[in-house]
Amino acid sequence: xxxxxxxxxxxxxxxxxxxxxxxxxxxxxxxxxxxxxxxxxxxxxxxxxxxxxxxxxxxxxxxxxxxxxxxxxxxxxxxxxxxxxxxxxxxxxxxxxxxxxxxxxxxxxxxxxxxxxxxxxxxxxxxxxxxxxxxxxxxxxxxxxxxxxxxxxxxxxxxxxxxxxxxxxxx
Amino acid sequence: xxxxxxxxxxxxxxxxxxxxxxxxxxxxxxxxxxxxxxxxxxxxxxxxxxxxxxxxxxxxxxxxxxxxxxxxxxxxxxxxxxxxxxxxxxxxxxxxxxxxxxxxxxxxxxxxxxxxxxxxxxxxxxxxxxxxxxxxxxxxxxxxxxxxxxxxxxxxxxxxxxxxxxxxxxxxxxxxxxxxxxxxxxxxxxxxxxxxxxxxxxxxxxxxxxxxxxxxxxxxxxxxxxxxxxxxxxxxxxxxxxxxxxxxxxxxxxxxxxxxxxxxxxxxxxxxxxxxxxxxxxxxxxxxxxxxxxxxxxxxxxxxxxxxxxxxxxxxxxxxxxxxxxxxxxxxxxxxxxxxxxxxxxxxxxxxxxxxxxxxxxxxxxxxxxxx
Numbered sequence: 001x002x003x004x005x006x007x008x009x010x011x012x013x014x015x016x017x018x019x020x021x022x023x024x025x026x027x028x029x030x031x032x033x034x035x036x037x038x039x040x041x042x043x044x045x046x047x048x049x050x051x052x053x054x055x056x057x058x059x060x061x062x063x064x065x066x067x068x069x070x071x072x073x074x075x076x077x078x079x080x081x082x083x084x085x086x087x088x089x090x091x092x093x094x095x096x097x098x099x100x101x102x103x104x105x106x107x108x109x110x111x112x113x114x115x116x117x118x119x120x121x122x123x124x125x126x127x128x129x130x131x132x133x134x135x136x137x138x139x140x141x142x143x144x145x146x147x148x149x150x151x152x153x154x155x156x157x158x159x160x161x162x163x164x165x166x167x168x169x170x171x
Numbered sequence: 172x173x174x175x176x177x178x179x180x181x182x183x184x185x186x187x188x189x190x191x192x193x194x195x196x197x198x199x200x201x202x203x204x205x206x207x208x209x210x211x212x213x214x215x216x217x218x219x220x221x222x223x224x225x226x227x228x229x230x231x232x233x234x235x236x237x238x239x240x241x242x243x244x245x246x247x248x249x250x251x252x253x254x255x256x257x258x259x260x261x262x263x264x265x266x267x268x269x270x271x272x273x274x275x276x277x278x279x280x281x282x283x284x285x286x287x288x289x290x291x292x293x294x295x296x297x298x299x300x301x302x303x304x305x306x307x308x309x310x311x312x313x314x315x316x317x318x319x320x321x322x323x324x325x326x327x328x329x330x331x332x333x334x335x336x337x338x339x340x341x342x343x344x345x346x347x348x349x350x351x352x353x354x355x356x357x358x359x360x361x362x363x364x365x366x367x368x369x370x371x372x373x374x375x376x377x378x379x380x381x382x383x384x385x386x387x388x389x390x391x392x393x394x395x396x397x398x399x400x401x402x403x404x405x406x407x408x409x410x411x412x413x414x415x416x417x418x419x420x421x422x423x424x425x426x427x428x429x430x431x432x433x434x435x436x437x438x439x440x441x442x443x444x445x446x447x448x449x450x451x452x453x454x455x456x457x458x459x460x461x462x463x464x465x466x467x468x469x470x471x472x473x474x475x476x477x478x479x480x481x482x483x484x485x486x487x488x489x490x491x492x493x494x495x496x497x498x499x500x501x502x503x504x505x506x507x508x509x510x511x512x513x514x515x516x517x518x519x520x521x522x523x524x525x526x527x528x529x530x531x532x533x534x535x536x537x538x539x540x541x542x543x
Contacts, residue, residue: 076211116333
Protein backbone atom coordinates (compact mmCIF):
# COMPACT_ATOMS: atom_id res chain seq x y z
CA UNK A 1 0.00 0.00 0.00
CA UNK A 2 2.92 2.30 0.66
CA UNK A 3 3.56 3.35 -2.93
CA UNK A 4 0.02 3.39 -4.16
CA UNK A 5 -0.81 6.54 -6.09
CA UNK A 6 -4.22 8.12 -6.27
CA UNK A 7 -5.99 6.54 -9.23
CA UNK A 8 -7.78 9.77 -10.01
CA UNK A 9 -4.96 12.32 -10.20
CA UNK A 10 -2.09 9.83 -10.36
CA UNK A 11 0.28 12.13 -8.52
CA UNK A 12 -0.55 12.13 -4.83
CA UNK A 13 -0.33 9.14 -2.55
CA UNK A 14 -3.62 7.31 -2.15
CA UNK A 15 -4.65 7.49 1.47
CA UNK A 16 -8.37 6.84 1.11
CA UNK A 17 -9.37 3.31 0.16
CA UNK A 18 -13.01 3.45 -0.62
CA UNK A 19 -13.61 -0.28 -0.40
CA UNK A 20 -13.84 0.12 3.32
CA UNK A 21 -15.66 3.38 3.59
CA UNK A 22 -19.29 2.88 2.83
CA UNK A 23 -20.65 6.40 2.87
CA UNK A 24 -18.61 7.30 -0.14
CA UNK A 25 -18.13 6.18 -3.69
CA UNK A 26 -18.05 2.60 -4.87
CA UNK A 27 -15.62 -0.10 -3.84
CA UNK A 28 -11.92 -0.66 -4.56
CA UNK A 29 -10.98 2.92 -5.35
CA UNK A 30 -7.74 4.26 -3.97
CA UNK A 31 -7.68 8.03 -3.80
CA UNK A 32 -5.78 10.89 -2.27
CA UNK A 33 -7.72 13.02 0.16
CA UNK A 34 -8.43 15.85 -2.26
CA UNK A 35 -9.84 13.49 -4.89
CA UNK A 36 -11.85 11.55 -2.32
CA UNK A 37 -13.41 14.81 -1.26
CA UNK A 38 -14.20 15.71 -4.85
CA UNK A 39 -15.85 12.38 -5.40
CA UNK A 40 -18.59 12.82 -2.91
CA UNK A 41 -17.36 13.56 0.58
CA UNK A 42 -18.76 17.04 0.29
CA UNK A 43 -20.26 18.86 3.20
CA UNK A 44 -23.75 17.87 2.08
CA UNK A 45 -26.55 17.02 4.49
CA UNK A 46 -26.04 13.35 3.76
CA UNK A 47 -22.86 12.05 2.17
CA UNK A 48 -24.38 8.60 1.73
CA UNK A 49 -25.94 9.29 -1.64
CA UNK A 50 -23.25 8.00 -3.97
CA UNK A 51 -23.02 4.63 -2.37
CA UNK A 52 -26.72 4.46 -1.78
CA UNK A 53 -27.65 5.10 -5.42
CA UNK A 54 -25.43 2.22 -6.36
CA UNK A 55 -26.93 -0.12 -3.78
CA UNK A 56 -30.45 0.77 -4.85
CA UNK A 57 -29.52 -0.13 -8.43
CA UNK A 58 -28.28 -3.49 -7.22
CA UNK A 59 -31.55 -4.44 -5.55
CA UNK A 60 -33.76 -3.00 -8.26
CA UNK A 61 -35.65 -5.57 -10.32
CA UNK A 62 -33.43 -7.27 -12.89
CA UNK A 63 -36.21 -7.55 -15.46
CA UNK A 64 -36.19 -4.33 -17.49
CA UNK A 65 -39.34 -2.32 -17.10
CA UNK A 66 -40.55 -4.21 -14.07
CA UNK A 67 -39.57 -1.44 -11.70
CA UNK A 68 -42.10 0.94 -13.17
CA UNK A 69 -44.79 -1.58 -14.12
CA UNK A 70 -44.46 -4.38 -11.61
CA UNK A 71 -44.54 -2.29 -8.46
CA UNK A 72 -47.46 -0.20 -7.43
CA UNK A 73 -46.63 3.28 -6.23
CA UNK A 74 -47.01 3.84 -2.49
CA UNK A 75 -50.74 4.12 -1.83
CA UNK A 76 -50.23 6.84 0.78
CA UNK A 77 -47.76 9.27 -0.79
CA UNK A 78 -47.64 8.15 -4.43
CA UNK A 79 -43.88 7.57 -4.52
CA UNK A 80 -42.79 5.01 -7.13
CA UNK A 81 -39.74 2.81 -6.79
CA UNK A 82 -38.26 4.71 -9.72
CA UNK A 83 -38.67 7.97 -7.77
CA UNK A 84 -36.85 6.32 -4.89
CA UNK A 85 -34.05 5.23 -7.22
CA UNK A 86 -33.59 8.84 -8.26
CA UNK A 87 -33.83 10.56 -4.90
CA UNK A 88 -32.68 7.75 -2.54
CA UNK A 89 -35.31 9.00 -0.11
CA UNK A 90 -38.54 7.25 0.82
CA UNK A 91 -41.71 9.34 0.86
CA UNK A 92 -43.56 8.25 3.98
CA UNK A 93 -43.77 5.45 6.57
CA UNK A 94 -46.06 3.40 4.26
CA UNK A 95 -43.35 3.27 1.60
CA UNK A 96 -41.63 0.62 3.74
CA UNK A 97 -44.64 -1.66 3.12
CA UNK A 98 -45.18 -0.59 -0.48
CA UNK A 99 -41.62 -1.55 -1.46
CA UNK A 100 -41.29 -4.52 0.85
CA UNK A 101 -40.21 -6.66 -2.15
CA UNK A 102 -36.93 -4.81 -2.48
CA UNK A 103 -36.25 -3.01 0.77
CA UNK A 104 -35.04 -5.93 2.91
CA UNK A 105 -32.32 -6.71 0.37
CA UNK A 106 -31.31 -3.08 0.25
CA UNK A 107 -31.29 -2.77 4.03
CA UNK A 108 -29.17 -5.91 4.35
CA UNK A 109 -26.63 -4.43 1.96
CA UNK A 110 -26.56 -1.11 3.79
CA UNK A 111 -26.64 -2.31 7.37
CA UNK A 112 -25.70 -5.97 7.29
CA UNK A 113 -28.95 -6.84 9.07
CA UNK A 114 -32.64 -6.23 8.47
CA UNK A 115 -34.07 -6.55 11.96
CA UNK A 116 -34.25 -3.72 14.45
CA UNK A 117 -33.00 -4.90 17.83
CA UNK A 118 -32.77 -1.55 19.61
CA UNK A 119 -35.31 0.59 21.45
CA UNK A 120 -38.89 -0.59 21.31
CA UNK A 121 -41.49 2.08 20.78
CA UNK A 122 -44.73 1.62 22.66
CA UNK A 123 -47.75 3.01 20.81
CA UNK A 124 -50.62 4.57 22.80
CA UNK A 125 -52.74 1.33 22.72
CA UNK A 126 -50.10 -1.38 22.88
CA UNK A 127 -50.68 -5.09 22.44
CA UNK A 128 -49.38 -7.59 25.00
CA UNK A 129 -46.49 -8.60 22.76
CA UNK A 130 -45.52 -4.96 22.22
CA UNK A 131 -45.45 -4.46 25.99
CA UNK A 132 -43.34 -7.61 26.36
CA UNK A 133 -40.87 -6.41 23.77
CA UNK A 134 -40.68 -3.02 25.37
CA UNK A 135 -40.01 -4.56 28.79
CA UNK A 136 -37.36 -6.76 27.30
CA UNK A 137 -35.62 -3.68 25.91
CA UNK A 138 -35.89 -1.82 29.22
CA UNK A 139 -34.43 -4.76 31.15
CA UNK A 140 -31.53 -4.91 28.72
CA UNK A 141 -30.88 -1.23 29.30
CA UNK A 142 -31.14 -1.71 33.05
CA UNK A 143 -28.50 -4.44 32.92
CA UNK A 144 -26.21 -2.13 30.96
CA UNK A 145 -26.73 0.73 33.39
CA UNK A 146 -25.94 -1.51 36.37
CA UNK A 147 -22.86 -2.87 34.64
CA UNK A 148 -21.70 0.67 33.93
CA UNK A 149 -22.45 1.57 37.58
CA UNK A 150 -24.76 4.31 36.35
CA UNK A 151 -27.12 3.95 39.29
CA UNK A 152 -29.09 7.10 38.62
CA UNK A 153 -30.05 5.77 35.20
CA UNK A 154 -30.66 2.30 36.63
CA UNK A 155 -33.08 3.73 39.17
CA UNK A 156 -34.98 5.56 36.43
CA UNK A 157 -35.24 2.41 34.36
CA UNK A 158 -36.36 0.36 37.35
CA UNK A 159 -39.12 2.91 37.98
CA UNK A 160 -40.14 2.76 34.37
CA UNK A 161 -40.29 -1.03 34.38
CA UNK A 162 -42.36 -1.01 37.58
CA UNK A 163 -44.69 1.61 36.12
CA UNK A 164 -45.49 -0.70 33.23
CA UNK A 165 -47.36 -3.11 35.46
CA UNK A 166 -47.39 -4.63 38.93
CA UNK A 167 -46.75 -8.09 37.50
CA UNK A 168 -43.38 -7.06 36.14
CA UNK A 169 -40.96 -7.94 38.88
CA UNK A 170 -37.48 -6.60 38.64
CA UNK A 171 -34.81 -8.88 39.91
CA UNK B 172 -28.93 39.53 18.53
CA UNK B 173 -31.99 38.59 20.50
CA UNK B 174 -32.10 35.08 19.00
CA UNK B 175 -28.70 34.23 20.44
CA UNK B 176 -29.36 35.78 23.82
CA UNK B 177 -32.30 33.43 24.15
CA UNK B 178 -30.31 30.31 23.27
CA UNK B 179 -28.49 28.76 26.25
CA UNK B 180 -24.73 29.52 26.00
CA UNK B 181 -25.53 31.22 22.69
CA UNK B 182 -25.33 27.70 21.27
CA UNK B 183 -21.60 27.60 21.95
CA UNK B 184 -21.39 25.36 24.99
CA UNK B 185 -19.79 22.63 22.88
CA UNK B 186 -16.75 24.85 22.29
CA UNK B 187 -15.81 25.08 25.94
CA UNK B 188 -13.16 22.33 25.66
CA UNK B 189 -14.38 20.66 28.83
CA UNK B 190 -14.76 17.01 27.87
CA UNK B 191 -12.25 14.21 27.81
CA UNK B 192 -9.34 14.58 25.33
CA UNK B 193 -10.70 17.99 24.35
CA UNK B 194 -7.53 18.91 22.46
CA UNK B 195 -8.01 15.97 20.07
CA UNK B 196 -11.79 15.53 20.20
CA UNK B 197 -13.50 18.86 19.63
CA UNK B 198 -17.01 17.65 20.08
CA UNK B 199 -19.40 14.74 20.29
CA UNK B 200 -22.82 14.66 18.73
CA UNK B 201 -25.54 12.05 19.03
CA UNK B 202 -28.71 12.46 17.04
CA UNK B 203 -31.90 10.47 16.69
CA UNK B 204 -34.16 10.65 13.64
CA UNK B 205 -37.88 10.21 14.29
CA UNK B 206 -40.96 10.54 12.09
CA UNK B 207 -44.64 10.76 12.84
CA UNK B 208 -47.30 8.44 11.48
CA UNK B 209 -49.68 9.74 8.85
CA UNK B 210 -47.42 12.36 7.28
CA UNK B 211 -45.09 12.30 4.31
CA UNK B 212 -41.39 12.63 5.07
CA UNK B 213 -39.35 15.80 4.51
CA UNK B 214 -38.95 16.10 0.77
CA UNK B 215 -42.47 14.86 -0.04
CA UNK B 216 -44.18 16.60 2.87
CA UNK B 217 -46.79 19.16 1.92
CA UNK B 218 -47.44 22.39 3.78
CA UNK B 219 -50.25 20.81 5.81
CA UNK B 220 -48.00 17.85 6.74
CA UNK B 221 -45.30 20.20 7.98
CA UNK B 222 -47.78 22.36 9.87
CA UNK B 223 -49.27 19.30 11.56
CA UNK B 224 -45.83 17.95 12.50
CA UNK B 225 -44.78 21.27 14.01
CA UNK B 226 -48.08 21.54 15.90
CA UNK B 227 -47.73 18.04 17.35
CA UNK B 228 -44.11 18.70 18.27
CA UNK B 229 -45.03 21.94 20.05
CA UNK B 230 -47.68 20.15 22.10
CA UNK B 231 -45.33 17.35 23.09
CA UNK B 232 -42.53 19.83 23.88
CA UNK B 233 -44.88 21.61 26.27
CA UNK B 234 -45.28 18.35 28.17
CA UNK B 235 -41.60 17.40 28.12
CA UNK B 236 -39.54 18.15 31.23
CA UNK B 237 -36.49 18.57 29.04
CA UNK B 238 -38.01 20.91 26.46
CA UNK B 239 -40.61 22.99 28.25
CA UNK B 240 -39.50 26.56 28.82
CA UNK B 241 -37.04 26.23 25.97
CA UNK B 242 -36.90 28.35 22.87
CA UNK B 243 -38.38 27.46 19.49
CA UNK B 244 -37.21 29.35 16.42
CA UNK B 245 -39.31 29.01 13.28
CA UNK B 246 -36.72 29.17 10.55
CA UNK B 247 -38.63 31.37 8.07
CA UNK B 248 -38.89 34.05 10.77
CA UNK B 249 -35.17 34.05 11.56
CA UNK B 250 -33.09 36.63 9.66
CA UNK B 251 -30.96 35.13 6.89
CA UNK B 252 -27.57 35.93 8.45
CA UNK B 253 -28.67 34.57 11.81
CA UNK B 254 -29.73 31.33 10.15
CA UNK B 255 -26.27 30.98 8.65
CA UNK B 256 -24.67 31.72 12.02
CA UNK B 257 -26.78 28.93 13.52
CA UNK B 258 -25.52 26.65 10.78
CA UNK B 259 -21.90 27.66 11.39
CA UNK B 260 -22.41 26.90 15.09
CA UNK B 261 -23.56 23.45 13.90
CA UNK B 262 -26.97 23.89 15.49
CA UNK B 263 -28.98 23.49 12.30
CA UNK B 264 -28.19 21.57 9.12
CA UNK B 265 -27.86 23.06 5.67
CA UNK B 266 -31.16 21.35 4.85
CA UNK B 267 -32.98 23.50 7.35
CA UNK B 268 -31.66 26.70 5.74
CA UNK B 269 -33.58 25.82 2.57
CA UNK B 270 -32.47 26.51 -0.99
CA UNK B 271 -30.37 29.60 -1.80
CA UNK B 272 -32.74 32.37 -2.71
CA UNK B 273 -35.95 30.80 -1.50
CA UNK B 274 -34.96 30.29 2.13
CA UNK B 275 -36.37 27.77 4.63
CA UNK B 276 -39.61 25.92 4.01
CA UNK B 277 -42.66 26.79 6.08
CA UNK B 278 -42.90 25.20 9.51
CA UNK B 279 -39.24 24.25 9.65
CA UNK B 280 -37.98 25.00 13.14
CA UNK B 281 -35.36 24.35 15.78
CA UNK B 282 -36.05 24.04 19.50
CA UNK B 283 -33.35 24.52 22.13
CA UNK B 284 -33.68 23.02 25.59
CA UNK B 285 -32.78 25.20 28.57
CA UNK B 286 -32.06 22.20 30.76
CA UNK B 287 -29.78 20.11 28.62
CA UNK B 288 -27.29 20.66 25.79
CA UNK B 289 -29.95 19.49 23.40
CA UNK B 290 -31.90 20.70 20.40
CA UNK B 291 -34.55 19.37 18.07
CA UNK B 292 -34.86 20.21 14.39
CA UNK B 293 -38.42 20.00 13.11
CA UNK B 294 -39.32 19.22 9.48
CA UNK B 295 -35.81 18.51 8.36
CA UNK B 296 -35.36 15.45 6.11
CA UNK B 297 -37.05 13.58 8.95
CA UNK B 298 -39.87 15.12 10.96
CA UNK B 299 -37.75 15.30 14.10
CA UNK B 300 -34.01 15.23 14.53
CA UNK B 301 -33.03 15.52 18.16
CA UNK B 302 -29.39 16.02 18.91
CA UNK B 303 -27.07 16.53 21.81
CA UNK B 304 -23.82 18.33 21.03
CA UNK B 305 -21.15 18.25 23.74
CA UNK B 306 -17.57 19.36 24.10
CA UNK B 307 -14.87 16.69 24.07
CA UNK B 308 -15.34 12.92 24.02
CA UNK B 309 -18.65 12.21 25.76
CA UNK B 310 -20.53 9.74 23.58
CA UNK B 311 -22.43 7.89 26.32
CA UNK B 312 -23.45 11.12 27.99
CA UNK B 313 -24.76 12.58 24.73
CA UNK B 314 -26.66 9.35 24.04
CA UNK B 315 -28.26 9.40 27.48
CA UNK B 316 -29.43 12.97 26.97
CA UNK B 317 -31.17 12.28 23.64
CA UNK B 318 -32.46 8.92 24.83
CA UNK B 319 -34.28 10.60 27.74
CA UNK B 320 -35.86 13.16 25.45
CA UNK B 321 -36.87 10.43 23.01
CA UNK B 322 -38.64 8.62 25.84
CA UNK B 323 -40.50 11.78 26.82
CA UNK B 324 -41.58 12.65 23.28
CA UNK B 325 -42.37 9.02 22.45
CA UNK B 326 -45.02 8.98 25.17
CA UNK B 327 -46.89 11.79 23.42
CA UNK B 328 -46.14 11.41 19.73
CA UNK B 329 -47.26 8.68 17.32
CA UNK B 330 -43.85 7.66 16.02
CA UNK B 331 -43.60 5.85 12.70
CA UNK B 332 -42.33 2.49 13.92
CA UNK B 333 -42.21 -0.87 12.18
CA UNK B 334 -42.08 -4.14 14.10
CA UNK B 335 -39.21 -5.35 11.96
CA UNK B 336 -37.43 -2.25 10.64
CA UNK B 337 -37.74 -0.18 13.81
CA UNK B 338 -37.97 3.61 13.60
CA UNK B 339 -38.74 4.57 10.00
CA UNK B 340 -36.76 7.31 8.33
CA UNK B 341 -36.73 9.08 5.00
CA UNK B 342 -33.32 7.72 4.09
CA UNK B 343 -32.90 3.96 4.43
CA UNK B 344 -29.38 4.50 5.82
CA UNK B 345 -30.94 5.84 9.05
CA UNK B 346 -33.73 3.31 9.62
CA UNK B 347 -33.82 1.12 12.75
CA UNK B 348 -32.36 3.03 15.63
CA UNK B 349 -32.27 6.35 13.72
CA UNK B 350 -29.08 6.94 15.67
CA UNK B 351 -26.00 8.67 14.36
CA UNK B 352 -23.21 9.32 16.83
CA UNK B 353 -20.29 11.34 15.59
CA UNK B 354 -17.07 12.66 16.97
CA UNK B 355 -15.11 15.55 15.53
CA UNK B 356 -11.38 14.82 15.77
CA UNK B 357 -8.11 16.61 15.07
CA UNK B 358 -5.63 14.07 13.70
CA UNK B 359 -2.51 15.90 12.46
CA UNK B 360 -0.15 13.22 13.78
CA UNK B 361 -1.77 10.50 11.68
CA UNK B 362 -1.85 12.76 8.61
CA UNK B 363 1.80 13.87 8.93
CA UNK B 364 3.07 10.33 9.54
CA UNK B 365 0.90 9.13 6.61
CA UNK B 366 -0.89 6.66 8.84
CA UNK B 367 -4.28 8.24 8.31
CA UNK B 368 -5.22 6.01 5.37
CA UNK B 369 -4.62 2.91 7.42
CA UNK B 370 -6.54 4.36 10.36
CA UNK B 371 -9.54 5.27 8.20
CA UNK B 372 -9.50 1.86 6.55
CA UNK B 373 -9.45 0.21 9.96
CA UNK B 374 -12.36 2.33 11.11
CA UNK B 375 -14.31 1.29 8.01
CA UNK B 376 -13.78 -2.34 8.83
CA UNK B 377 -15.17 -1.70 12.30
CA UNK B 378 -18.37 -0.20 10.93
CA UNK B 379 -17.43 3.46 11.16
CA UNK B 380 -17.41 6.06 8.44
CA UNK B 381 -15.66 9.39 8.22
CA UNK B 382 -16.00 12.79 6.64
CA UNK B 383 -13.51 15.59 6.48
CA UNK B 384 -14.15 19.18 7.31
CA UNK B 385 -14.40 21.00 4.04
CA UNK B 386 -13.73 24.58 3.21
CA UNK B 387 -15.23 26.47 0.32
CA UNK B 388 -13.44 24.10 -2.07
CA UNK B 389 -13.51 20.37 -1.62
CA UNK B 390 -10.22 19.74 0.14
CA UNK B 391 -10.02 18.32 3.60
CA UNK B 392 -8.77 21.21 5.69
CA UNK B 393 -7.05 21.40 9.01
CA UNK B 394 -6.69 17.65 9.58
CA UNK B 395 -10.16 17.51 11.10
CA UNK B 396 -12.24 14.37 10.68
CA UNK B 397 -15.75 13.52 11.69
CA UNK B 398 -16.10 9.86 12.59
CA UNK B 399 -19.48 8.23 12.97
CA UNK B 400 -21.32 4.93 12.98
CA UNK B 401 -22.11 3.69 9.52
CA UNK B 402 -25.07 1.45 10.18
CA UNK B 403 -28.22 2.00 12.22
CA UNK B 404 -30.14 -1.26 11.82
CA UNK B 405 -29.47 -4.63 13.44
CA UNK B 406 -27.53 -3.45 16.49
CA UNK B 407 -28.73 -1.94 19.75
CA UNK B 408 -28.15 1.72 20.42
CA UNK B 409 -25.86 0.84 23.32
CA UNK B 410 -23.73 -1.35 21.05
CA UNK B 411 -23.47 1.38 18.44
CA UNK B 412 -22.45 3.88 21.11
CA UNK B 413 -19.91 1.58 22.74
CA UNK B 414 -18.39 0.56 19.41
CA UNK B 415 -17.84 4.16 18.37
CA UNK B 416 -16.39 5.02 21.77
CA UNK B 417 -13.97 2.11 21.55
CA UNK B 418 -12.89 2.94 17.99
CA UNK B 419 -12.41 6.62 18.83
CA UNK B 420 -10.25 5.75 21.84
CA UNK B 421 -8.10 3.52 19.66
CA UNK B 422 -7.72 6.34 17.14
CA UNK B 423 -6.73 8.71 19.96
CA UNK B 424 -4.03 6.26 21.08
CA UNK B 425 -2.74 5.97 17.54
CA UNK B 426 -2.76 9.75 17.14
CA UNK B 427 -0.77 10.16 20.36
CA UNK B 428 1.73 7.54 19.18
CA UNK B 429 2.07 9.31 15.83
CA UNK B 430 2.79 12.59 17.62
CA UNK B 431 5.53 10.94 19.64
CA UNK B 432 7.04 9.59 16.42
CA UNK B 433 7.02 13.12 14.97
CA UNK B 434 8.78 14.47 18.05
CA UNK B 435 11.28 11.63 18.02
CA UNK B 436 12.11 11.47 14.31
CA UNK B 437 11.61 15.07 13.21
CA UNK B 438 11.64 17.39 16.22
CA UNK B 439 13.14 20.38 14.41
CA UNK B 440 10.78 20.12 11.47
CA UNK B 441 7.74 19.63 13.69
CA UNK B 442 8.62 22.59 15.87
CA UNK B 443 9.29 24.76 12.86
CA UNK B 444 5.91 23.89 11.32
CA UNK B 445 4.16 24.75 14.56
CA UNK B 446 5.94 28.07 15.11
CA UNK B 447 5.51 29.13 11.49
CA UNK B 448 1.79 28.41 11.79
CA UNK B 449 1.61 30.46 14.98
CA UNK B 450 3.65 33.28 13.47
CA UNK B 451 1.40 33.46 10.43
CA UNK B 452 -1.79 33.54 12.46
CA UNK B 453 -0.32 36.09 14.86
CA UNK B 454 0.72 38.57 12.16
CA UNK B 455 -1.04 37.81 8.82
CA UNK B 456 -3.16 40.58 7.30
CA UNK B 457 -5.28 38.34 5.08
CA UNK B 458 -6.43 34.78 5.77
CA UNK B 459 -8.77 32.56 3.82
CA UNK B 460 -10.77 30.11 5.90
CA UNK B 461 -8.79 27.17 4.49
CA UNK B 462 -5.49 28.84 5.37
CA UNK B 463 -6.73 29.61 8.82
CA UNK B 464 -7.81 26.01 9.41
CA UNK B 465 -4.49 24.62 8.22
CA UNK B 466 -2.42 26.96 10.41
CA UNK B 467 -4.80 26.43 13.29
CA UNK B 468 -4.10 22.71 12.96
CA UNK B 469 -0.38 23.36 13.44
CA UNK B 470 -1.01 25.62 16.40
CA UNK B 471 -3.41 23.13 17.96
CA UNK B 472 -0.79 20.41 17.61
CA UNK B 473 1.80 22.71 19.21
CA UNK B 474 -0.52 23.42 22.10
CA UNK B 475 -1.22 19.69 22.64
CA UNK B 476 2.54 18.98 22.64
CA UNK B 477 3.18 21.81 25.11
CA UNK B 478 5.32 23.57 22.54
CA UNK B 479 3.07 26.64 22.65
CA UNK B 480 2.35 27.00 26.34
CA UNK B 481 -0.22 29.52 27.41
CA UNK B 482 -2.71 28.86 24.63
CA UNK B 483 -6.06 27.39 25.58
CA UNK B 484 -8.08 24.83 23.64
CA UNK B 485 -11.12 27.03 24.06
CA UNK B 486 -9.38 29.91 22.26
CA UNK B 487 -8.51 27.70 19.31
CA UNK B 488 -12.05 26.31 19.15
CA UNK B 489 -13.44 29.82 19.18
CA UNK B 490 -11.12 30.84 16.33
CA UNK B 491 -12.61 28.09 14.16
CA UNK B 492 -16.20 29.17 14.64
CA UNK B 493 -16.04 32.96 14.75
CA UNK B 494 -13.96 33.21 11.57
CA UNK B 495 -16.60 31.66 9.31
CA UNK B 496 -18.33 33.87 6.76
CA UNK B 497 -21.65 34.54 8.50
CA UNK B 498 -19.94 35.16 11.85
CA UNK B 499 -17.61 37.74 10.28
CA UNK B 500 -20.53 39.38 8.49
CA UNK B 501 -22.48 39.47 11.72
CA UNK B 502 -19.58 41.08 13.60
CA UNK B 503 -19.15 43.65 10.81
CA UNK B 504 -22.87 44.33 10.73
CA UNK B 505 -23.02 43.93 6.94
CA UNK B 506 -22.35 41.45 4.15
CA UNK B 507 -18.61 41.52 3.44
CA UNK B 508 -17.08 40.75 0.06
CA UNK B 509 -14.60 37.81 0.13
CA UNK B 510 -11.40 39.96 0.21
CA UNK B 511 -12.81 42.03 3.05
CA UNK B 512 -13.67 38.85 4.85
CA UNK B 513 -10.09 37.59 4.62
CA UNK B 514 -8.89 40.86 6.16
CA UNK B 515 -11.55 40.78 8.88
CA UNK B 516 -10.68 37.15 9.61
CA UNK B 517 -6.96 37.91 9.98
CA UNK B 518 -7.72 40.92 12.15
CA UNK B 519 -9.98 38.87 14.45
CA UNK B 520 -7.35 36.12 14.77
CA UNK B 521 -4.59 38.66 15.59
CA UNK B 522 -6.75 40.32 18.21
CA UNK B 523 -7.67 37.06 19.94
CA UNK B 524 -4.12 35.69 19.91
CA UNK B 525 -2.76 39.00 21.18
CA UNK B 526 -5.26 38.96 24.04
CA UNK B 527 -3.94 35.54 25.06
CA UNK B 528 -0.53 37.11 25.61
CA UNK B 529 2.75 35.91 24.17
CA UNK B 530 3.37 32.21 24.16
CA UNK B 531 6.77 31.55 25.67
CA UNK B 532 9.22 29.66 23.51
CA UNK B 533 11.03 26.78 25.09
CA UNK B 534 14.77 26.82 24.40
CA UNK B 535 15.35 24.56 21.42
CA UNK B 536 19.08 25.14 20.78
CA UNK B 537 20.17 22.04 22.69
CA UNK B 538 17.87 19.72 20.78
CA UNK B 539 19.27 17.63 17.99
CA UNK B 540 18.31 18.80 14.57
CA UNK B 541 16.71 16.39 12.15
CA UNK B 542 17.82 18.51 9.23
CA UNK B 543 21.13 18.05 7.42
